[in-house]
Amino acid sequence: MTSKKTFFISDAHLGTPNHEESLIREKLLVKWLEQVRHQAKEIYIVGDLFDFWFEYSRVIPKGFVRILGKLAELSDAGVPIHFLTGNHDVWMKGYFEKELKIPVYHNPVVRIIEGKKFYIAHGDGLGPGDYGYKLLKIIFRNPFCRWLFKWLHPDIGIMIADFWSKRSRYVSAEGQIEPFEGEDKEWLILYSRSLLEKEHYDYLIFGHRHLALDIPLNDKSRFINLGDWLTCFTYAEFDGETFMIKRYSND
Helix, strand or coil: CCCCEEEEECCCCECCCCHHHHHHHHHHHHHHHHHHCCCEEEEEECCCCECCCECCCCCCCCCCHHHHHHHHHHHHCCCCEEEECCCCCCECCCHHHHHHCCCEECCCEEEEECCEEEEEECCCCCCCCCHHHHHHHHHHHCHHHHHHHCCCCHHHHHHHHHHHHCCCCCECCCCCECCCCCCCCCHHHHHHHHHHCCCCCCEEEECCCCCEEEEECCCCCEEEEECCCCCCCEEEEECCCCEEEEECCCC
């Protein structure tokens, strides 16, 4: 067993619902990063760190200086950090790589960690159904559409993005996370089972769903959803033998 651990987090959605509440969560996240920095072999941010992120040629969204500074500090100290884009921060194109030395992945990644095989993805647009969102995802990722969007003034662009971010499939009109629908109805679980029909994975790690889930798919494979930093404040750690989802406490 390694003396260091691999950590996974997702769905902080910094920027929502307002500056004051977001800042509280941002400070907690920075505190957590500082606490795990000496234990961390690697850190995976599995999408939607921000509720909205769009990189113009010379402009990035206002704010987030604490989390960006802490990520830069850890990266400079030699802690490998990996960023997988989610549906809220898909519009990344070089800032993290150049300024923070953090690689950004726009597609699922497969990793061998301490001899175990991991499939890691944010999870949006995967699995059966949800064809409306899948079409929208194609539009969002289209280079021509992104080129058109960048000509909007940032105040207008962010206003539009805030509108769309509140239309997340898994958040109700009251702002509550939709409950677990059962293994036979959860698209990411169905998607994971289809992957296992073709190839073995020990752990299939996702964000997006905003629920902390650890579900065995067979005798050797587990489905993991990381929860979020809106209501769950959960993260996962793997020490080479044991994989655990934990809840962060400010105490």
